[in-house]
Amino acid sequence: MNAHAEVATASAVTVRSLRRAYGARVVIEGLDLRIARGEFVALLGQSGCGKTTLLRALAGLDPIEGGDIEVAGRPAVVFQEHRLLPWESLWRNVTLGLDGADARDRAEAALAEVGLGGRLDDWPRNLSGGQAQRVALARALVQEPALLLLDEPFAALDALTRIRMHALVRDLVDRHQPGVLLVTHDVDEAITLADRILVMRDGHIAAEHRSTEKHVTPEFRARLLAELGVSSDRD
């Protein structure tokens, strides 16, 4: 097997029979999931169905009540808000938690990759919303994670910035080959970006679509909306 094929079949995360509850309220029950390295998976589901709860569990931010989660290495997360530290320069924000004498060089390379080369010593307050999310992406990728978790990272951006960010993130994922789980409310974003789309309902993955199905766009979109419990706005 060549190196690329090994990356493509290696698991970024494997989840078996996951159970998550807040006190007596069970949010996730019997959930199974595997994401391969280099695979871009989008997770759709109605508000409150447990998408963020799943992402936080995969990130290791919350305890789990049952089942198991096997993550290759340490996952990186990008949230809807950039979560940059206002009192730290951009390069320090990118390399927070990283040791090593080459931290500044790594930050420089990561910032260049997201189109912010030369802004190492700038401050978060001087960034637009889209630029701040680019820095958040650089901060995630500098860790070379096997699993990248994206919790609606484009939701607060204007439509044009969002389109540019879609192209950037797809390119970065193709280059770095992490497995990706993108939580989104946006059906079209899921269709544009993902190799595989999952629909979460009743605490587990209720439906799953591979990229080949995406070519039947209007029907596919209508089917996804129906699975999400919404009637199609194009009917």
Ligand SMILES: Nc1ncnc2c1ncn2[C@@H]1O[C@H](COP(=O)(O)OP(=O)(O)OP(=O)(O)O)[C@@H](O)[C@H]1O
């Ligand atoms: N810390 C918490 N304590 C108690 N209940 C919680 C907590 N966090 C979330 N919940 C509940 O768990 C359920 C799932 O929440 P979660 O945020 O995972 O949903 P979601 O699918 O991400 O929603 P949205 O799409 O609106 O962001 C909801 O009913 C929510 O009220």
